[in-house]
Amino acid sequence: xxxxxxFTANGRHIEKGTELTVRGIGRVKFLAYVTTDTTDxxxxxxxxxxxxxxxxxxxxxVHYKKxxxxxxx
Numbered sequence: 001x002x003x004x005x006x007f008t009a010n011g012r013h014i015e016k017g018t019e020l021t022v023r024g025i026g027r028v029k030f031l032a033y034v035t036t037d038t039t040d041x042x043x044x045x046x047x048x049x050x051x052x053x054x055x056x057x058x059x060x061x062v063h064y065k066k067x068x069x070x071x072x073x
Contacts, residue, residue, distance in 0.1 A: 018063070
């Protein structure tokens, strides 16, 4: 079993904390992409802080949050 902190879905780069919309679950935050010899899945946290696991094919949308620019003083 291998855990990956990054993943690409629908042509978008996903890293820990990125919000996703998943079929049948709703909106979650990405934790890890897990692979084994026979299968692969995505682990994420929902709004109730429960860990959810699902197939990468179930990702409907990858949401990006605008990140602030650090000020140089």
